[in-house]
Amino acid sequence: MVSKAKTFSSVLTLLAIGVTWEVAVRLFNIPQFVLPAPSAIVNTIARYSNYLLYNLADTLLASALGLFMAATFSLALSVVLAYSDSVREAIYPILSGFNAVPRAALVPLLALWFGLGMVPRVLTAFLIAFFPILVPTLTAMITIERELWEMLVAFGASKSQVLVKVAIPRATPYFLSSLHMGLTSAVVGSVIAEMVASDRGIGYVILSSTSRLDTPLAFACLLLLALITFTLSKVLSLVERRVARWAYRANI
Amino acid sequence: MEPLVKIRNVEVRYDNRNGGLVAISGVDLDIRQGEVVGIVGKSGCGKTTLLKVIAGLVRPTRGEVIYNGTHNGGGFRGIGMLFQSPLLLPWRTVLKNILLPIELRGEDVDSYVPRALELMERIGLKGFENSYPWELSGGMQQRVALCRALIHRPSLLLLDEPFSALDAITREDMWMLLQEVISYENYTAVLVTHDIREAVLLSDRVVVMGGRPGRVKAEVTIPFRRPRDLGLQYGREYNDYVAKIRSLLGD
Numbered sequence A: 001m002v003s004k005a006k007t008f009s010s011v012l013t014l015l016a017i018g019v020t021w022e023v024a025v026r027l028f029n030i031p032q033f034v035l036p037a038p039s040a041i042v043n044t045i046a047r048y049s050n051y052l053l054y055n056l057a058d059t060l061l062a063s064a065l066g067l068f069m070a071a072t073f074s075l076a077l078s079v080v081l082a083y084s085d086s087v088r089e090a091i092y093p094i095l096s097g098f099n100a101v102p103r104a105a106l107v108p109l110l111a112l113w114f115g116l117g118m119v120p121r122v123l124t125a126f127l128i129a130f131f132p133i134l135v136p137t138l139t140a141m142i143t144i145e146r147e148l149w150e151m152l153v154a155f156g157a158s159k160s161q162v163l164v165k166v167a168i169p170r171a172t173p174y175f176l177s178s179l180h181m182g183l184t185s186a187v188v189g190s191v192i193a194e195m196v197a198s199d200r201g202i203g204y205v206i207l208s209s210t211s212r213l214d215t216p217l218a219f220a221c222l223l224l225l226a227l228i229t230f231t232l233s234k235v236l237s238l239v240e241r242r243v244a245r246w247a248y249r250a251n252i
Numbered sequence B: 001m002e003p004l005v006k007i008r009n010v011e012v013r014y015d016n017r018n019g020g021l022v023a024i025s026g027v028d029l030d031i032r033q034g035e036v037v038g039i040v041g042k043s044g045c046g047k048t049t050l051l052k053v054i055a056g057l058v059r060p061t062r063g064e065v066i067y068n069g070t071h072n073g074g075g076f077r078g079i080g081m082l083f084q085s086p087l088l089l090p091w092r093t094v095l096k097n098i099l100l101p102i103e104l105r106g107e108d109v110d111s112y113v114p115r116a117l118e119l120m121e122r123i124g125l126k127g128f129e130n131s132y133p134w135e136l137s138g139g140m141q142q143r144v145a146l147c148r149a150l151i152h153r154p155s156l157l158l159l160d161e162p163f164s165a166l167d168a169i170t171r172e173d174m175w176m177l178l179q180e181v182i183s184y185e186n187y188t189a190v191l192v193t194h195d196i197r198e199a200v201l202l203s204d205r206v207v208v209m210g211g212r213p214g215r216v217k218a219e220v221t222i223p224f225r226r227p228r229d230l231g232l233q234y235g236r237e238y239n240d241y242v243a244k245i246r247s248l249l250g251d
Ligand SMILES: Nc1ncnc2c1ncn2[C@@H]1O[C@H](COP(=O)(O)OP(=O)(O)O)[C@@H](O)[C@H]1O
Pocket: B014, B015, B016, B021, B023, B041, B042, B043, B044, B045, B046, B047, B048, B049, B050
């Protein structure tokens, strides 16, 4: 219950920023296509609510599917790579090499192969979200303290027992917290894909609205996207604290 | 009677980047059934290495270790280990931590619950079975680790400086608990420590190790009958043994 006062001060800060922004725009007569006032943004959200929600839902679906694929794949791959040192030594460098490829640059190729539909957006979200989940999860699995590992072996544990009874539970809080990073990465991925190769989604709306100098609409998109990602992140935190309570013992 | 463990001319060489390091060399040692053997020596003289050799965690580069008179350890009920840090799994309750060795051996976990509860009561953990490790003090966590080391009634108990992270008063409590549980279930134990007083108080025999490379310098039999009393520490005979071992350790 630490957070009540903190939440209050965050809200207050946000309000202050909003008011300053509003006043500055009016005072200096800033044209709307350069920087719309908060009131104009809120108006736009109200006016275009259906259109915005429809596209937002589209973006979220692509991000969610991408994140789900990334989470599943990272988890499965972590288990395999944690189990076999030789497979890990062979594959991990290739994966890090792939991580160095700017994934945004792959979108035109994905569009070429899969068209303008859902697939390239989900794949882009997946490709960007996958590594930030894999790395902490795998690291937690393979960095069991030496003494603990020796004790388990002395008790007669097999490699797969160590994996199931220690490595995977140990990695759970790291995996869950990496989903935050994965979530934002997935949203970035699908929005980029929508900007490059789509006729739907928040990314598409941002691109088309700025090309019409409809800056309030672009800002409305940004605001909604930030709000929803923030909310989903909070939901993830709740899940985290339920599933891996032991990892937060210092805060209890 | 045949010793429970026979260590014969054991050498361990660790290979590392700057060549090899002989951690222990020419070690001969018998560990007899029901005996508590203390091993003292300075830091780095190979005490942990010797314990790992006995546990089968490190293969000797020379010599051999024989359990129960056979090379495959027939009739050997495994070992229980206790380290300086309790190494508990924070996502498991105390009871589930204690039952871990049973789970790893693929035995019926439920049938060991009564034993776990009895051990917990004996070791002063009654009522903590559903607590999590992080809810306990360091001393209590080490008690959990002791229960876990004993749950499967190991043939041999290996203790590597198990009390050195505890405060002096908690440590004395743990000495008495350990002694009681060892007598009660008639364990054979090897206690590695750099605390000579601890070794003399708890052991039937103290092995003094010297370093570079680690070897057995001397063995001193401690004749006091077990169980012993903490008051023994203030007697002359006890202190004579402490002084003797101190001088054997050299400087
Ligand atoms: N895994 C290892 N690899 C290389 N050298 C080691 C390893 N473990 C221990 N040593 C070295 O072996 C020597 C003995 O170590 P150890 O058995 O831990 O001594 P002690 O327990 O008496 O302090 C030390 O010099 C230590 O640095």
